[in-house]
Every structure is written in structure tokens, then in C-alpha cells.
Amino acid sequence: MEISAQQLSTRNARLLRLATYASVMVAILLITLKAVVWFMSGSVSLLASLIDSLMDAGASLINLVAVAYALTPADKGHRFGHGKAEALAGLAQSVFIAISAIVVLQQGIDHLLNPRPLEAAWFGVAVMLISIIATLLLLAFQRHVIQHTGSTAIRADALHYRSDLLMNASIIIALILAYYGVPGADAVFGIGIALLIAFSALQIGRDAVQILMDHELPDAVRKEAMALARSVPGVIDVHDLRTRESGQQWFMQLHLELPGDLSLTDAHELGEQVRHTIIRRFPQADVLVHKDPVHPQPSAQTQTAD
Known part of the structure; x- marks a missing residue:
């Protein structure tokens, strides 16, 4: 439960x-x-x-x-x-x-x-x-x-x-x-x-x-938080995870790499899924998610045609 x-x-x-x-x-x-x-x-x-x-x-x-x-x-x-x-x-x-x-x-x-x-x-x-x-x-x-x-x-x-x-x-x-x-x-x-x-x-x-001095949370916690964020469908990658502890509260900040053609609403919903996924595992965490758009690189064939 x-x-x-x-x-x-x-x-x-x-x-x-x-x-x-x-x-x-x-x-x-x-x-x-x-x-x-x-x-x-x-x-x-x-x-x-x-x-x-x-x-x-x-x-x-x-x-x-x-x-x-x-x-x-x-x-x-x-x-x-x-x-x-x-x-x-x-x-x-x-x-x-x-x-x-x-x-x-x-x-x-x-x-x-x-x-x-x-x-x-x-x-x-x-x-x-x-x-x-x-x-x-x-x-x-x-x-x-x-x-x-x-x-x-x-x-x-x-x-x-x-x-x-x-x-x-x-x-x-x-x-x-x-x-x-x-x-x-x-x-x-x-x-x-x-x-x-x-x-x-x-x-x-x-x-x-x-x-x-805002020392980072243990490596095992950080790795699990990154894995949880990457496990959400639609997330391309995760980077710049920053963590700290203050009494009973943990604070986590991370950047999500999301498809650049997502609407603002869809990007927000995906970010909320990531946030709730981490909080379900670590209820004491306050999670802040930043979304970075990732645009596909043009293929070599397209570059040649141009």
C-alpha cells in the first residue's frame, strides 16, 4: 500500500x-x-x-x-x-x-x-x-x-x-x-x-x-531517479540532475530532453508524468522538471539535396 x-x-x-x-x-x-x-x-x-x-x-x-x-x-x-x-x-x-x-x-x-x-x-x-x-x-x-x-x-x-x-x-x-x-x-x-x-x-x-553545504544525495538515489525519468514513454533523455537534502525534504532538479515538435501542453503533461513517477518512489522529494526541446538532425541525404 x-x-x-x-x-x-x-x-x-x-x-x-x-x-x-x-x-x-x-x-x-x-x-x-x-x-x-x-x-x-x-x-x-x-x-x-x-x-x-x-x-x-x-x-x-x-x-x-x-x-x-x-x-x-x-x-x-x-x-x-x-x-x-x-x-x-x-x-x-x-x-x-x-x-x-x-x-x-x-x-x-x-x-x-x-x-x-x-x-x-x-x-x-x-x-x-x-x-x-x-x-x-x-x-x-x-x-x-x-x-x-x-x-x-x-x-x-x-x-x-x-x-x-x-x-x-x-x-x-x-x-x-x-x-x-x-x-x-x-x-x-x-x-x-x-x-x-x-x-x-x-x-x-x-x-x-x-x-x-547542500551535498548531493547518495549516488544510488540519483541513479534511480534518472532511471525512473528515462522510463517514462516519450522522454528522449535526462541530464543535469541536481539534488540536495533539507531535514525531511529532498529536492531534485532535472532536465528532460523531449521531442521539439511537442505542443506546450503535451510537454507539460510529460513533465508531470516524470515528476509523479519519481515522487511515487521517493515521497519526500520535491521535484522540479525543466523541458529541453530536441529537434531531429537533418540526414546526410537531405543536406546533399540542399
């Missing part, structure tokens, strides 16, 4: 809002638990995780505002909609994450040079296990949302939470090693986590910049 562009937009808007609410709720829960146990233990790896969760909460709040703005309809000042607010949110997230990486790195180096006793390690382990379960549940829902919407903001959020899984597992190992007297384990793991966070920030920032 085909879904209309309006139904797709409504469904995606609902999924995006639910994803942002879920992310904020999980971040607040984890911040509360980690803050209590870090205060009890003084663990630098737990501090790293706490700061990371604080950044998660800040990024999720940015997402909440950005997604709500991105979903507002196009207006006089923004004829192409407000979708790039999602990419701006992703860029802001990368800055937050990079700051958290620097703070954790500084704390890790300080604890490595000036070791401190670790208390309440098993409480920390329990909190990390709760964090892993909550993060897995959130990621499962985010994966569902990304599959249906392709949201840059939710993808950035999910990337960060995926790195949290490895981080939480490493913190459990660090706490256990520190509890059994392995010197510097907690600090070393904290430094490793900081480097992982920095790498995540780089990935998120790069993806956001690509969208803000």
Missing part, C-alpha cells in the same frame, strides 16, 4: 517528536544516577560518563527545539522549509561533544598523575548496567525512527548513544580493575573514553556540514 506525501510527513513528524522526548528522558535519568554515584566514588571514568550524559541532555534539548522548528511548514521567508535546522542541531551537538571530550581528557590526565582512592565501585557498576539497558532500548527506538525519517539530528543523537554503550562497558571494567587495586585503570579508561567522544564529535560535525 502506497503512502501519500502528506501521510509520510505526518508519520515522520510524530516519530521525530517521540524520539526527541525519549532521548531527553533517558539523559535526565542517567544524569541523576551517575551524579549520585560519582559523588560517592570520585571515579574519573564515572565523571567522564556523567559529563557525557550532561552533553547528551544538552544535545537532546537542542534536538527537541530544532526538530520542532524543522517540522514547521515553509513560509514566505523560507520557501524551501526549515529542514536545515536539523543539520544545525547536529553541528551544535558536535561542539557540545568536543567540549565534553576536552574536560574528560583533562580529568583523566590529572587522575593519572595524581592517583586517588576509589570508593563505592560496585554502585558504579550497577549504574553502568542500568545505563546500558536504558541506552539499548533508546537506540532500538532511534533506529526505527532513522529508518523511516533519515533524520540528521536523530542520527547524530544515536551515534553518540552508540558510543555510550562501549563507554559504559569500559567503565565497568575500569571500576572492577580499580577496586582490585590495578593502579591508574580508572584514569586510563577515562582518557580512552575522551578520545572516543572526540571521534564521535568529528563524525557528527562532518555529516552536519555536508548537509548545510
Whole structure:
């Protein structure tokens, strides 16, 4: 059963809002638990995780505002909609994450040079296990949302939470090693986590910049759009396909080569067939079609006669 562009937009808007609410709720829960146990233990790896969760909460709040703005309809000042607010949110997230990486790195180096006793390690382990379960549940829902919407903001959020899984597992190992007297384990793991966070920030920032710079849609999408246009009877060829992404909206512009003796009405109807053929396959696409007349070249025999 085909879904209309309006139904797709409504469904995606609902999924995006639910994803942002879920992310904020999980971040607040984890911040509360980690803050209590870090205060009890003084663990630098737990501090790293706490700061990371604080950044998660800040990024999720940015997402909440950005997604709500991105979903507002196009207006006089923004004829192409407000979708790039999602990419701006992703860029802001990368800055937050990079700051958290620097703070954790500084704390890790300080604890490595000036070791401190670790208390309440098993409480920390329990909190990390709760964090892993909550993060897995959130990621499962985010994966569902990304599959249906392709949201840059939710993808950035999910990337960060995926790195949290490895981080939480490493913190459990660090706490256990520190509890059994392995010197510097907690600090070393904290430094490793900081480097992982920095790498995540780089990935998120790069993806956001690509969208803000109107990077083309994937080659597979472009090739399929060209093939769909060429499949419409009466189209001689297609060229100059240009694409970009803005939030939930794709924009495509292409030139159709049509017989030069077509009437304006027939050329328009053929262009509309191409446009609807592409939209049926990609309901999120806004397709603009330009028609180029192609006149048959005179044959060699005719040229000789002339």
C-alpha cells in the first residue's frame, strides 16, 4: 500500500517528536544516577560518563527545539522549509561533544598523575548496567525512527548513544580493575573514553556540514531517479540532475530532453508524468522538471539535396 506525501510527513513528524522526548528522558535519568554515584566514588571514568550524559541532555534539548522548528511548514521567508535546522542541531551537538571530550581528557590526565582512592565501585557498576539497558532500548527506538525519517539530528543523537554503550562497558571494567587495586585503570579508561567522544564529535560535525553545504544525495538515489525519468514513454533523455537534502525534504532538479515538435501542453503533461513517477518512489522529494526541446538532425541525404 502506497503512502501519500502528506501521510509520510505526518508519520515522520510524530516519530521525530517521540524520539526527541525519549532521548531527553533517558539523559535526565542517567544524569541523576551517575551524579549520585560519582559523588560517592570520585571515579574519573564515572565523571567522564556523567559529563557525557550532561552533553547528551544538552544535545537532546537542542534536538527537541530544532526538530520542532524543522517540522514547521515553509513560509514566505523560507520557501524551501526549515529542514536545515536539523543539520544545525547536529553541528551544535558536535561542539557540545568536543567540549565534553576536552574536560574528560583533562580529568583523566590529572587522575593519572595524581592517583586517588576509589570508593563505592560496585554502585558504579550497577549504574553502568542500568545505563546500558536504558541506552539499548533508546537506540532500538532511534533506529526505527532513522529508518523511516533519515533524520540528521536523530542520527547524530544515536551515534553518540552508540558510543555510550562501549563507554559504559569500559567503565565497568575500569571500576572492577580499580577496586582490585590495578593502579591508574580508572584514569586510563577515562582518557580512552575522551578520545572516543572526540571521534564521535568529528563524525557528527562532518555529516552536519555536508548537509548545510547542500551535498548531493547518495549516488544510488540519483541513479534511480534518472532511471525512473528515462522510463517514462516519450522522454528522449535526462541530464543535469541536481539534488540536495533539507531535514525531511529532498529536492531534485532535472532536465528532460523531449521531442521539439511537442505542443506546450503535451510537454507539460510529460513533465508531470516524470515528476509523479519519481515522487511515487521517493515521497519526500520535491521535484522540479525543466523541458529541453530536441529537434531531429537533418540526414546526410537531405543536406546533399540542399
